[in-house]
Amino acid sequence: MGTGKKEASRRSREGKQKDGNIKVKGENFYRSAKKVKQLNMYKEGKAQRDSEGNITKAASYQSRDIPTAVIEPNRRWFQNSRVISQESLTAFRSAMAEQAKDPNRFLLKSAKLPMSLIRDETSTTKQKPVLADSFADVFGDKATRKRVTMKDFSTLDDLADTARLSMRSFNDRRSALVQNGLLSAAAAASEGVESAIVDKALEELDYVPPEVGHEEADASSGSRMEPIFSKGQSRRIWNELYRTIDSSDVIIHVLDARDPIGTTCRTIQDYIKNDAPHVSISR
Template sequence: MGTGKKEANRRIRQGKTGDGLANVRVKGENFYRNAKKVKTLNMYKEGKAQRNSEGKITKAASFQSRDVPDARIEPNRKWFTNTRVVSQDTLKAFRDAMAEKANDPYQVLLKSNKLPMSLIRDGQDAKGIKQHEAKVAVETSPFAEVFGPKAQRKRVKLNVSSLTDLVGDTEKSMDTYEVRLEQARLLSGISGQDEEERQVAMAIEPVFDKGQSKRIWNELYKVIDSSDVVIHVLDARDPVGTRCHSIEKYLKEEAPHKHLIFVLNKCDLIPTSVAASWVRSVVPPSSADTPTDLVLRGVVRVEKVEHPEQYIPAVLNKVKRHHMEKTYDLKGWTNAVELLELLARKSGRLLRGGEPDLDGVAKMVLNDFMRGKIPWFTPAPSRNTDDNGVTDRDGRLGEMPKKRGLEDAGDTSNSVSAKTAANQPGSGRGYDREEVFEGFSSDYDAPSPTDLKDGSCVASSSPSTSTSKRRRKT
């Protein structure tokens, strides 16, 4: 067929168009390597320079040519004329005027210019400028030039010109440190203590400082300011440790009209008598939290702690020995290290050479401690006998004074009460108007169907309170 205009259109319709290099053979192409493979191999070889027998470069590699182009500066009169400068007094006056306008609450910025205004501001305390200065200091004085066998520095370079300036700089940094220290004490709730009562600061891991930024605290205070009632959920196993004293202090001083409610959570993990004593007791204030307290309360993630095995003795101090033996089915250990070794060999967590993985097993024990697999609780603080408290209760969780006498319920209720009082072991008295609810009991005997009349439900009391069961009286 012809190769004219119609033939070209036919090739386009049939999709047979090409670049015209279909029959062009690439150097190196053969039966084993096609053109695409050859181009890929040539691309890999482009990074090497070609040399002759003497080792001299005959052909430079790609982007590695040693030919330097001729440098030429554009001729201009501005290179030789005077430049525009400003005096320090004029610059200071301009800065003061800008700061006055910026701090005026009645001034509104409608349109901002494109000038670099950040260059004329007094941003000496800005974080970016500090980072820039630190970067410049590291680049000008690397570690190898300051320390080591190749050190070139003979004396320390300070940013002061005299001893008086050094004293002023030291006092300024000390004042800044005291301000930050006072803020930290205010957040921890120990700002009013004396120097002798305060604990000595200790070096802790950086993970314990996470989540304490001003942004997070500001979000919390926003929620508190917009609320009328604040519900503080406490862990029944450790109510003292889970209290936030800074929030309580803020509500007491800044918002006394707001209501603060404490809710004990996870009461099913502790004995009923302990929960009741926590409900009616006065919780004493606690000091600053230690890293051990933060780990055991679940404030930080166990996976982020570097040496978790150092917190296992604190776990053993809170948990009874028979609970640990029953949970992990291990006996014969005397300290925390032996417990971790036995647990590692039992669970098969061994390192190279048969060494027990103490870190992994310690993390497992801490997770079991926080998630309720290991039973534990913190006993309530003891109270004096002459302390004024609730006198008409026996100290059981859920007890309440009786609201209605039995004589008001009718003859039917009196007969049922008499039968119930007779069935109680060691009970020689009946119910009266001043009787109170005896609390929850595990040894609860349900009344027989013959004792229930007119839909009444009668419960017998028992001194045991190991397991909570609800009882009703009508």
């Protein structure tokens, strides 16, 4: 006579002790277990109340029971979180100095390294006003803060010499712009002051640049400048170049084999050296 095909016989035969026919509360012929779980999820957002309005079961994540918060007693709470020994810092500084000399090695992801511990801060030439002036010179009856402080010169002769030097440097720069075709002679003559005033001042200074008095001969030099530079294109190109430099780890500077003058961009090199030390440039 065979074994009866019953649920209890199947559980004992398969070695199962728990009830195999477990249903979710609310599951019936009309609602499946998945539908009941979905409806229970909607009901979890509200608190359950009795007939008097008292909360019998709080909503999810809204329990009013204050848990007992105890901080684990550990000595690490009273120690430094991130420390480095002087020996390790010295070894890291020497390793970085050796790698910096090798042009074929580049440092990637420098943000994860303690670069601020080994990088010397650049000394600023601008002096703070608090350190430059004393308290008595800034506040009080003897305050001289609103007065002009002439530290570069003490007499009127020194002031005149400084004015002569600045005038000569200005004319040198203007002459260089006119020679390179970046500034027309007419614009140079009308830049800030009249040409007659400039000539008179230069005669008093015993210095006459070659362009002064020859504006008509160099009037055609303004046509050398491309019109694209007067439309704001140059500034956008430089901004895109700076974005490329900031987002790059290695920049390859391609030079002419003959190495003519002007192929090396000193502006980019200075920018990388001062403002983007994480970028390595190879030529």
